[in-house]
Amino acid sequence: MATLVAPNETSPVEEAETLHKAFKGWGTDEKTVIAILGHRNVHQRQSIRKAYEELYQEDLIKRLESELSGDFERALYRWMLEPVDRDAVMANVAIKNGSKSYHVIVEIACVLSPEELLAVRRAYHNRNKRSLEEDIATNTNSGDIRQLLVGLVSSFRYGGDEINARLAKTEADILHESIKEKKGNHEEAIRILTTRSKTQLLATFNRYRDDHGTSITKKLLDHASDDFEKALHTAIRCINDHKKYYEKVLRNAMKRVGTDEDAITRAVVSRAEKDMKDIKELYYKRNSVHLEDAVAKEISGDYKKLILTLLGKHH
Amino acid sequence: MATLVAPNETSPVEEAETLHKAFKGWGTDEKTVIAILGHRNVHQRQSIRKAYEELYQEDLIKRLESELSGDFERALYRWMLEPVDRDAVMANVAIKNGSKSYHVIVEIACVLSPEELLAVRRAYHNRNKRSLEEDIATNTNSGDIRQLLVGLVSSFRYGGDEINARLAKTEADILHESIKEKKGNHEEAIRILTTRSKTQLLATFNRYRDDHGTSITKKLLDHASDDFEKALHTAIRCINDHKKYYEKVLRNAMKRVGTDEDAITRAVVSRAEKDMKDIKELYYKRNSVHLEDAVAKEISGDYKKLILTLLGKHH
Numbered sequence: 215m216a217t218l219v220a221p222n223e224t225s226p227v228e229e230a231e232t233l234h235k236a237f238k239g240w241g242t243d244e245k246t247v248i249a250i251l252g253h254r255n256v257h258q259r260q261s262i263r264k265a266y267e268e269l270y271q272e273d274l275i276k277r278l279e280s281e282l283s284g285d286f287e288r289a290l291y292r293w294m295l296e297p298v299d300r301d302a303v304m305a306n307v308a309i310k311n312g313s314k315s316y317h318v319i320v321e322i323a324c325v326l327s328p329e330e331l332l333a334v335r336r337a338y339h340n341r342n343k344r345s346l347e348e349d350i351a352t353n354t355n356s357g358d359i360r361q362l363l364v365g366l367v368s369s370f371r372y373g374g375d376e377i378n379a380r381l382a383k384t385e386a387d388i389l390h391e392s393i394k395e396k397k398g399n400h401e402e403a404i405r406i407l408t409t410r411s412k413t414q415l416l417a418t419f420n421r422y423r424d425d426h427g428t429s430i431t432k433k434l435l436d437h438a439s440d441d442f443e444k445a446l447h448t449a450i451r452c453i454n455d456h457k458k459y460y461e462k463v464l465r466n467a468m469k470r471v472g473t474d475e476d477a478i479t480r481a482v483v484s485r486a487e488k489d490m491k492d493i494k495e496l497y498y499k500r501n502s503v504h505l506e507d508a509v510a511k512e513i514s515g516d517y518k519k520l521i522l523t524l525l526g527k528h529h
Numbered sequence: 530m531a532t533l534v535a536p537n538e539t540s541p542v543e544e545a546e547t548l549h550k551a552f553k554g555w556g557t558d559e560k561t562v563i564a565i566l567g568h569r570n571v572h573q574r575q576s577i578r579k580a581y582e583e584l585y586q587e588d589l590i591k592r593l594e595s596e597l598s599g600d601f602e603r604a605l606y607r608w609m610l611e612p613v614d615r616d617a618v619m620a621n622v623a624i625k626n627g628s629k630s631y632h633v634i635v636e637i638a639c640v641l642s643p644e645e646l647l648a649v650r651r652a653y654h655n656r657n658k659r660s661l662e663e664d665i666a667t668n669t670n671s672g673d674i675r676q677l678l679v680g681l682v683s684s685f686r687y688g689g690d691e692i693n694a695r696l697a698k699t700e701a702d703i704l705h706e707s708i709k710e711k712k713g714n715h716e717e718a719i720r721i722l723t724t725r726s727k728t729q730l731l732a733t734f735n736r737y738r739d740d741h742g743t744s745i746t747k748k749l750l751d752h753a754s755d756d757f758e759k760a761l762h763t764a765i766r767c768i769n770d771h772k773k774y775y776e777k778v779l780r781n782a783m784k785r786v787g788t789d790e791d792a793i794t795r796a797v798v799s800r801a802e803k804d805m806k807d808i809k810e811l812y813y814k815r816n817s818v819h820l821e822d823a824v825a826k827e828i829s830g831d832y833k834k835l836i837l838t839l840l841g842k843h844h
Contacts, residue, residue, distance in 0.1 A: 332647060348726075
């Protein structure tokens with residue numbers, strides 16, 4: 215379930231006019247901006263953007279970028295983009311960031327449905343005049359990490375629910391062997407994780423736990439040291455249970471000295487319209503504190519207001 | 530230009546009825562089958578199939594399979610499928626065939642447009658309940674050949690016309706180095722061929738010829754010995770000029786003792802509605818004999834009648 219609170223009936227033209235007024239004069243009326251855009255679903259936001267363009271011959275997103283700044287601007291910019299476009303932007307930023315952002319690429323490749331991932335690849339073409347896999351391949355060193363990342367984003371997994379139990383056993387063993395040997399050959403592990411359907415992979419992960427007495431993610435966590443093993447760990451977690459994964463993204467973002475605002479933005483903006491309510495519940499169960507309260511302590515200003523709005527907090 | 534000759538106005542229901550009569554009694558009236566189906570474009574064939582299903586609660590393609598046999602049946606079966614379905618079938622047969630049919634997989638991956646290839650991958654899901662890349666990865670040995678084939682079918686290349694001339698030079702050199710060393714590292718060559726846009730690759734191949742005094746396909750042909758090098762050669766030829774490629778497929782199919790009917794069927798059925806006229810012209814230029822005349826000498830019976838019909842020969 216989503217946390218976004220949006221009314222059923224809205225008036226895009228009036229809202230575009232209200233936003234235009236909010237930009238007028240010295241400073242911007244951020245409260246109004248949040249009150250409107252923080253409470254509109256993806257279709258409503260696109261309608262407002264379209265109405266704004268028609269009324270003022272100006273792209274609302276560009277205007278927001280010039281009016282706002284910092285974490286608030288970055289969050290609102292991502293929020294205003296259509297999801298496939300947003301993921302294309304986040305993937306592109308992650309590629310430029312290098313190995314410290316590989317997890318963002320893995321997230322997009324493994325959390326989205328096969329058809330959604332294709333749509334992101336199409337959006338990436340339109341924005342960058344290159345393919346997503348092309349940019350990843352050019353910007354990674356050859357070897358396992360490139361093969362894994364390119365394989366994950368290029369995959370078009372079968373989406374059906376069929377399970378081959380015998381295969382799950384064989385491939386759980388292959389994954390076990392591949393993880394055990396630190397300098398082993400990872401080609402087969404990459405093949406399995408980049409080509410099998412998600413349902414089949416879940417069966418394989420379950421079989422791994424049954425046969426080897428520990429979950430594959432725990433086993434990998436004990437091991438994960440290089441970029442490849444970390445990316446493998448992220449891929450398995452995103453495929454296995456992306457809500458638990460995002461709970462931990464948020465937890466880690468606030469655990470460190472120096473909050474990781476980008477991670478908070480990414481998780482909240484990506485999931486507010488999808489399943490943030492479930493992620494919030496997981497967060498509360500795990501931490502005995504409400505996500506909104508934890509976030510409220512870590513961030514501030516208009517950025518805080520926007521994030522809490524997207525998290526469904528009543529003001 | 531196509532060689533298929535199809536009338537503008539047709540009557541799917543009447544034609545379904547005529548076909549049904551042609552199947553009645555002892556033996557099939559193959560002449561009527563060819564006269565109708567050999568002269569209908571993809572939409573008309575689908576309309577006849579639909580009309581037949583509605584009239585007789587039977588799939589026309591299944592009926593054709595049970596009525597006919599041998600090369601004629603195989604050719605008509607492929608002809609009757611929608612192109613994306615046909616390619617999904619041909620890819621699946623090729624995967625089962627192993628290394629001697631890798632060129633069929635490469636053809637599909639490299640001749641089709643990026644969007645067409647996606648449609649074939651979707652059709653492959655529907656028919657096989659697995660992904661195309663999954664079946665290829667499982668049925669190839671690890672190493673370069675798997676990486677190349679999986680990379681080619683998984684690619685979603687950028688479709689624009691932009692060329693980066695500096696990149697073309699760098700990557701022509703990388704390809705040159707990769708081909709020169711027989712046991713070299715092919716990862717970079719695979720990266721280039723599986724991710725760059727076709728327009729960019731053409732620029733790279735042209736640069737190769739300018740800088741190294743010979744075309745990359747000639748250079749590769751001198752070398753190609755193992756499955757990987759052969760597949761690389763096919764990929765480059767399909768990207769470079771697929772019409773010239775198909776001209777040679779047809780030439781080779783008839784050069785050997787024992788005609789390669791499958792290759793003739795594949796080339797004719799795949800291209801009759803697209804650019805077979807151009808391929809015929811290339812064939813005549815190269816061999817000083819008309820493709821229809823050459824084919825007519827090699828094959829016989831109803832199969833010959835169908836193939837010549839698709840090649841646009843007047844009876």
